[in-house]
Amino acid sequence: MAYELKMPQLGLTMEEGTVSKWIKKEGDAVKVGDVIVEITTDKLTNEVVSETEGVMLKIVAQEGDDIPVMGTLAWIGQPGEAVGGAAAPAAEAAPVVPFAPAPVAPAKNAADTSIIVVGGGPGGYVAAIRAAQLGAKVTLVEKQHLGGTCLNIGCIPTKCLLHSAELIESIKNEGKEIGVEVEGLKVNFPQIIKHKNDISNKLTSGVAGLLKMNKVKKVDGEASFTAPGKLSVKKADGSVEEMTADAIILATGSVNAQPPIPGLKENPNCIDSTGALSLETLPKSMVVIGGGVIGLELACAYAAFGTKITVVEAMASMLPMLDGDLTKIGVEHMKKMGMEFNLECPVQSIEPSAIGAKVVCKNKAGETVAFEGEKVLYALGRKANTASLNLEAAKLDNDRGRIIVNDRMQTNVPGVYAIGDCVFGKAQLAHTASVMGEVAAENICGHDAIYDERTNPTCVYIEPEAASVGLTEEKCKAMGIEYKVGKFPMSANGKALILNGGEGLVKIIAGKEYGEILGMHIIGPRATDLIAEGALAIAEEMTLDEIIATIHSHPTVTETMREAALQAEKRAIHTKN
Numbered sequence: 282m283a284y285e286l287k288m289p290q291l292g293l294t295m296e297e298g299t300v301s302k303w304i305k306k307e308g309d310a311v312k313v314g315d316v317i318v319e320i321t322t323d324k325l326t327n328e329v330v331s332e333t334e335g336v337m338l339k340i341v342a343q344e345g346d347d348i349p350v351m352g353t354l355a356w357i358g359q360p361g362e363a364v365g366g367a368a369a370p371a372a373e374a375a376p377v378v379p380f381a382p383a384p385v386a387p388a389k390n391a392a393d394t395s396i397i398v399v400g401g402g403p404g405g406y407v408a409a410i411r412a413a414q415l416g417a418k419v420t421l422v423e424k425q426h427l428g429g430t431c432l433n434i435g436c437i438p439t440k441c442l443l444h445s446a447e448l449i450e451s452i453k454n455e456g457k458e459i460g461v462e463v464e465g466l467k468v469n470f471p472q473i474i475k476h477k478n479d480i481s482n483k484l485t486s487g488v489a490g491l492l493k494m495n496k497v498k499k500v501d502g503e504a505s506f507t508a509p510g511k512l513s514v515k516k517a518d519g520s521v522e523e524m525t526a527d528a529i530i531l532a533t534g535s536v537n538a539q540p541p542i543p544g545l546k547e548n549p550n551c552i553d554s555t556g557a558l559s560l561e562t563l564p565k566s567m568v569v570i571g572g573g574v575i576g577l578e579l580a581c582a583y584a585a586f587g588t589k590i591t592v593v594e595a596m597a598s599m600l601p602m603l604d605g606d607l608t609k610i611g612v613e614h615m616k617k618m619g620m621e622f623n624l625e626c627p628v629q630s631i632e633p634s635a636i637g638a639k640v641v642c643k644n645k646a647g648e649t650v651a652f653e654g655e656k657v658l659y660a661l662g663r664k665a666n667t668a669s670l671n672l673e674a675a676k677l678d679n680d681r682g683r684i685i686v687n688d689r690m691q692t693n694v695p696g697v698y699a700i701g702d703c704v705f706g707k708a709q710l711a712h713t714a715s716v717m718g719e720v721a722a723e724n725i726c727g728h729d730a731i732y733d734e735r736t737n738p739t740c741v742y743i744e745p746e747a748a749s750v751g752l753t754e755e756k757c758k759a760m761g762i763e764y765k766v767g768k769f770p771m772s773a774n775g776k777a778l779i780l781n782g783g784e785g786l787v788k789i790i791a792g793k794e795y796g797e798i799l800g801m802h803i804i805g806p807r808a809t810d811l812i813a814e815g816a817l818a819i820a821e822e823m824t825l826d827e828i829i830a831t832i833h834s835h836p837t838v839t840e841t842m843r844e845a846a847l848q849a850e851k852r853a854i855h856t857k858n
Contacts, residue, residue, distance in 0.1 A: 283358030284333045286317065288348045289681065297349045298327075300342045301596055302627075309337045311357050314541050318354060319627065321596050327662055328595075330541055332681075333357055339364045347759075350706065351680075391416040391726040395526040397512060398422070399504045399670070402429020404701035404714030405532030406488050412530075412722035413495040420526070421492065422514055424503040428485040429534050430702075431711040434555045437484060439578055441477035442558070443742050446585030450618070450744060455782060468586050470563040477558070506675035509694050528696045528725040531684060532718065533670065535663040535702035535709060542570075542659070544631035550638040551631060551657045554579060564588050564655035568640045570628055572599030574741050576660030580620060581744045590620040591652045593642055595627035600747075602739060604754065604802040606768070606786055607747050611804060614744055614784065626650070631657065665703040680705045688732050690721040698725065708737055736816040740809040745785050748812035751800030751819050752790060763793035767825070767849025771805040773856050774844070775836040780806040787811075787841040789825070789849055796825035796850070807838045814842055825849050 288298050299321040305311055316328045317337075338356045342348045356364035394417045398409045401423035409421045426433050452463050492499055502516035504524070512524045537553040545551050552560075557579050563586055569576045572594035584590045592599075599622070600608045616622070625645035632639040637655040644650050665683040678685040678693045683705035690698045698721040701714030716732060723730040738750040757764045772783035785805020791798055801815025818828060828846040833839045844855055851858040 283338055283356045283362045283364045284335065285353055286329075286331075286355045286357060288320070288342075288350050288352045288354055289329060297347050297352075300344050300346050300348060300354065302344060303340060304328075305337045307337050307340055311335055311337055316541065319595055321601055328540055329354075331357065335359055338362060392418075394418065394528065394726060396420070396528045396530065396722075396725060397504075397524055397526040398530045398532060399512070400429065400532035400534060400701075400703075401427040401488070401499075402532060402534050402701065402714065403431045403711040404534070404718040405429070405530070406492060406718075407715040408530050408532060408700060408718030408722045409497045410491055410495045411719045412726060413497050415722065415726040415728075417722075417726055419495075420498045420500060420524070422500045422502055422504045422512075422524075424501070426485060427488045427492075427499075428481070432484050432488070433481055434558055436711050437481055438477045438558045439554075439582070440742060441480050442473065442582040443578065443744075445473045445476070446582040447744065449585045451781075468563065470586065471561070473586075474559075474561070503669055505669055505671040506677075507671070508674060509676050510696055528698065530690075530718070530721050530725075531667075531670065531692075531697070531699040531703060532701050532714065533666045533703045534714075536666045538662045538664045540570075540628075540659060540661045542628055542631055544633075545657075545659065548631050548633065548638045548657070550655065551659060553658070554660060557583075557656075557658050560656070564637075566591070566636070566654040567656045567658055568593065568638070568652045568654035569658045569660065570640065571660040572596070572622070572624070573660060573662075574600065574602075576658060577615070578742050579658060579660070581615065581618065581742075584615070584618045584620050585744070589654075590618075591623065591654065592620060593623045593626045593628060593640060593652060595625070597625050599624070600741065600743075603741065603747055603749060603804075604788060606788055607749070607802055607804040610784065610786060611741075611743050611745070611747055618744065623650075623652070663702065663709060667703050689724045689730065690717055690732060691724070707732075708734060708739075710737070710739075713737055736820045738809075738812045738816050740812065742809065745781055745805050746808045747802075747804040748808040749800070749802045750812055750815045751798070753800060753802070754790060757790060757799065762799070764790050764799060765793050765796075765849050766790055767845040767847070769841045769844040769848055769853075769856055771838075771841060774838060774841050776838045777806055777841070779836075780838070787845040789815075789828075789842070789845045791825050791846075791849055798823050798825070798828070801842070803841075805838070805841075811838060811842065814839065 301321045302319040305317045311331050312334050315331045317331050318329050320327045335357045338358050340355045342354045396412050396417050396419045398405045398421045401421055409419045413419045502514040504512045504514045507513045514522045514524055554575050566589040569580045569592045572592055580590045626642045628642050630641045634653045638657045640652045642650050667682045672679050684699040685705045686692055686699050690700050692699055700717035700721050702709045720730040720732045741747045767789040769787045771777035771785035777783045788802040790800040798818040803811050825846045833843045847853045
């Protein structure tokens with residue numbers, strides 16, 4: 282029977298992906314692990330590999346087509362096999378998810394409810410604490426370290442590096458202008474790494490204290506299912522304990538995906554984001570594979586430290602999940618930092634090099650080009666960390682390891698919930714996981730809680746930082762929504778001028794008739810803090826008039842949001858209407 286290749290769920294809040302380039306053509310032989318097609322998502326450029334062997338029988342989705350998640354891309358099978366037809370219609374943007382049972386209040390009191398949480402990251406520990414607050418008896422199983430990826434090898438460590446980088450950039454680029462001249466500026470890279478580690482350790486210790494305060498029992502070990510609702514936990518001391526509970530919350534997170542690039546695995550100078558956060562010495566040069574969030578955040582940090590950065594990206598643009606106005610500003614700034622960008626330049630292989638590694642690519646002209654660096658950072662996405670859970674024994678519905686849930690975080694198995702990066706079709710962000718954890722805990726304990734992703738912000742910590750929530754112009758057009766736009770440049774804001782010379786922009790998208798806030802997009806100083814106002818506006822169905830009627834203090838960067846709202850209504854004071 283022919284295999285139906287479907288659009289996978291690859292990135293942040295992804296509802297659809299764009300077919301950018303077919304690597305395999307109709308009639309080509311296909312082996313397991315072969316790269317078949319390149320997909321542009323809202324966050325990354327991705328290579329989709331084959332999970333089967335055969336011949337490319339039929340390509341359904343053409344290059345440039347926007348295909349919804351789980352929509353048909355192509356058929357692979359044996360010569361002569363019958364195949365299906367057209368791709369799924371674009372209107373069906375979200376995957377069809379099996380309906381999980383509606384929450385039912387437990388027959389006994391929450392105080393008599395036992396819960397096992399598997400994973401101690403931002404989703405798991407929040408779920409455990411919230412359940413304990415509601416009176417449940419909670420056990421948290423963690424095989425490695427509390428805080429998960431975010432506190433140990435993700436959000437917090439990268440932001441530590443980026444803060445150091447921001448200080449360096451400010452002193453180098455603005456210091457003289459503002460009267461702060463520093464001679465002999467030195468980057469003490471080991472101290473930067475130590476500071477990063479100290480912050481992570483402090484936060485993870487804090488999580489341990491919160492669990493203890495809330496009487497959450499912690500078990501060090503690795504959990505796997507032996508049957509639906511039954512876990513076997515291999516503890517740190519080698520012993521094994523069989524565990525059951527009234528409810529189980531899976532919060533195992535995600536891990537870096539290693540692309541099948543020839544020569545990558547064999548070269549010790551090729552590192553992922555975890556490796557980039559653990560270097561002992563500052564490399565003189567680094568090639569970054571991937572123009573998405575993870576790659577560019579780390580690229581900005583190392584560029585500020587003095588590393589020569591070369592970015593290679595298979596697509597024609599970077600950071601596709603951001604509004605185009607924001608991306609343009611961000612890319613121009615990164616170029617000023619000395620970063621070199623090579624777009625439409627897919628990687629073919631990694632070869633040894635005297636200085637570290639050589640990245641061999643094909644440019645858009647079809648020519649073979651190569652880039653060398655002491656280190657090569659591959660940042661091409663993450664995958665659900667569920668391999669050790671034995672999902673088959675649990676009989677959990679999943680898509681290649683990503684667990685399918687409803688908006689109450691329920692799976693198809695009664696009493697089993699899943700949250701965070703390990704679930705299918707949701708944003709892979711720490712704050713997403715935390716909110717999901719609260720939702721799962723509350724539903725288990727008899728409350729009716731719903732996860733709503735409309736107000737989920739995306740934050741990108743490049744220089745200057747960018748943030749987005751709600752609909753983009755492109756999305757409004759695709760959905761046929763009539764809208765209006767308000768823009769305000771950071772260069773017209775006093776506080777922004779003080780902070781970074783006024784580089785950046787605020788953009789508000791609102792409904793044309795009533796002015797309800799549909800989206801907010803910011804690049805500039807404090808963007809990742811400011812975006813909360815946009816999320817609140819969407820959650821409360823606020824209008825432009827209501828933002829205008831809210832007095833914003835002066836001098837602050839928050840004034841830019843009111844100014845953008847004024848501009849949308851053709852009432853701008855400090856910029857053109």
